[in-house]
Structure formats: structure tokens, C-alpha cells
Amino acid sequence: MAGIVVVFDFDKTIIDCDSDNWVVDGLGATDLFNELLPTMPWNTLMDRMMKELHSQGKTIDDIVEVLKRTPIHPRIIPAIQSAKALGCDLRIVSDANLFFIKTILEHHGLTDSFSEINTNPGFVDEQGRLRIFPFHDFTNSSHGCSLCPPNMCKGLIIERIQASLATEGKKKLIYLGDGSGDYCPSLKLTEGDYVMPRKNFPVWDLICRNPMLIKAKTHEWTDGEEMERILIQIIKTIFDAAQMFSPSSDYKLQTISIVFPRPLSVPH
Ligand SMILES: [Mg+2]
Numbered sequence: 203m204a205g206i207v208v209v210f211d212f213d214k215t216i217i218d219c220d221s222d223n224w225v226v227d228g229l230g231a232t233d234l235f236n237e238l239l240p241t242m243p244w245n246t247l248m249d250r251m252m253k254e255l256h257s258q259g260k261t262i263d264d265i266v267e268v269l270k271r272t273p274i275h276p277r278i279i280p281a282i283q284s285a286k287a288l289g290c291d292l293r294i295v296s297d298a299n300l301f302f303i304k305t306i307l308e309h310h311g312l313t314d315s316f317s318e319i320n321t322n323p324g325f326v327d328e329q330g331r332l333r334i335f336p337f338h339d340f341t342n343s344s345h346g347c348s349l350c351p352p353n354m355c356k357g358l359i360i361e362r363i364q365a366s367l368a369t370e371g372k373k374k375l376i377y378l379g380d381g382s383g384d385y386c387p388s389l390k391l392t393e394g395d396y397v398m399p400r401k402n403f404p405v406w407d408l409i410c411r412n413p414m415l416i417k418a419k420t421h422e423w424t425d426g427e428e429m430e431r432i433l434i435q436i437i438k439t440i441f442d443a444a445q446m447f448s449p450s451s452d453y454k455l456q457t458i459s460i461v462f463p464r465p466l467s468v469p470h
Pocket residue numbers: 211212213214215379380381
């Protein structure tokens with residue numbers, strides 16, 4: 203309805219940490235994780251770590267308990283709720299996994315705020331072990347993007363979203379992220395879109411290195427409070443511009459009567 207699609211990264215954007223590290227650290231498997239990291243892709247390692255934790259007797263409930271304690275800035279939830287209330291279509295594009303994301307969103311009552319979650323599949327198998335798979339099955343074919351990890355090119359996901367929106371008239375995208383994986387989708391945004399890179403994080407560094415490559419308007423943010431303020435401000439700016447150019451809007455008349463009240467006629 204608002205003609206705005208807001209796409210959020212998850213780790214260090216919605217939540218204030220990396221959910222993979224948070225779970226591994228929270229269940230005391232940091233050393234094994236660091237030992238195995240040089241030997242396999244991150245996404246493959248997460249599936250392996252869940253196998254190790256399962257064989258150590260850690261249950262799904264243990265994982266859920268750790269996920270419920272995930273740090274999140276207090277202004278993030280109201281920011282998401284306000285954007286939703288203003289009529290924006292909210293989506294997630296994340297290299298975490300569906301189990302972690304759904305558990306955290308559910309815990310904060312945010313499940314219904316998002317129309318789409320694009321992430322690595324994650325589900326509990328018959329043995330009660332969490333399985334994590336790549337979003338893009340790179341054992342069969344490569345996604346062909348050299349900027350992105352083998353299991354996920356967020357730029358391809360943005361292109362898919364853009365293509366699906368093309369039939370719905372002119373919609374604007376607002377993309378929020380922090381990581382190097384958020385650079386590829388930022389490059390796909392077009393004029394009229396907005397990118398909100400988290401200041402002093404990898405995607406911000408990459409954008410600052412060559413700002414001319416970004417067609418979208420760039421608005422940096424540092425924490426949840428600033429994210430809320432800037433996101434709502436951008437949404438309202440888009441609304442105001444749309445209403446100003448809409449020929450059949452009452453808003454126009456209203457603005458005129460408020461901003462330019464008719465002068466009182468003075469009887470002679
Ligand atoms: Mg992130």
C-alpha cells in the first residue's frame with residue numbers, strides 16, 4: 203500500500219550480534235568452531251557444529267534458550283512495528299538460518315511483521331538435531347557472484363525482489379545491513395532507493411571506498427535508536443514526495459489550507 207519495501211539483514215542489523223557466534227559461544231563450543239573454521243565454508247561449519255553439539259547432549263531447547271537471550275537494541279522492535287504500521291512491506295535477507303531467525307522473531311512477537319524471510323534452511327531432524335543447509339546449493343552449481351559467499355548471493359535475491367515488484371508499479375526499496383555480504387545487494391539498488399549501511403561496519407567501509415558505485419541514496423546509522431529515527435524519516439520523505447505529485451490528493455488542499463491560511467478580508 204505504501205509502495206515501500208524495507209529489506210533487513212538480520213545479524214548485527216536487527217539483532218546486535220551474529221546469531222551463529224552467539225549460539226556457538228552460548229553452548230561453549232567456541233574453540234571447536236575456531237579450529238574447524240579454516241577447513242570448510244561457514245554455512246557447512248554451522249551444520250557440523252549443530253551435529254557436534256547434538257552428540258554432546260545439547261538439545262533444541264538448549265539452543266532456543268540461548269537464542270531467547272540474543273541481544274537486541276530496545277528501539278529495533280518499535281522501529282519494525284512503526285514501519286509495518288506505516289504500510290511498508292518488510293522482508294529479511296540473511297545468511298543466518300531460518301530456525302534461529304524464526305525463534306528470535308517469535309520471542310519478540312515479530313513473526314507477522316515480515317512478508318518474506320530469505321535465508322539458509324534450518325530445521326530439526328528426527329533425531330532432534332538442527333540441520334542447516336545452504337540457501338544456494340553450491341555443490342551442484344555456483345551462483346556466479348564473486349562478491350558473495352558460495353551459499354548465498356544477496357544481490358541475486360534483491361534482483362528477484364525487484365523483478366517481482368516490477369509488475370506492481372513503482373515501489374521503492376530501503377535496504378539495511380552491516381556486513382560485506384550486504385554490499386552486493388547495495389550495488390543492485392537503483393535511483394530512488396535507499397541504502398542504510400551500519401556505520402564503521404564492513405558494508406559501510408565498502409560503500410565509502412567508492413560511493414559513486416551506489417545509485418541509491420545512502421544514510422548511515424550507528425545503533426537501534428538512530429536506525430529507528432532515520433528509517434521512519436526516509437519512509438515519511440517518500441510519502442511526502444508521493445503525495446505532492448499525486449494529482450487527486452486531498453492532502454494537497456489540506457496542506458494549502460494549513461500552510462497558507464486565506465487572509466481575512468478587512469471590511470472598508
Ligand atoms: Mg549482518
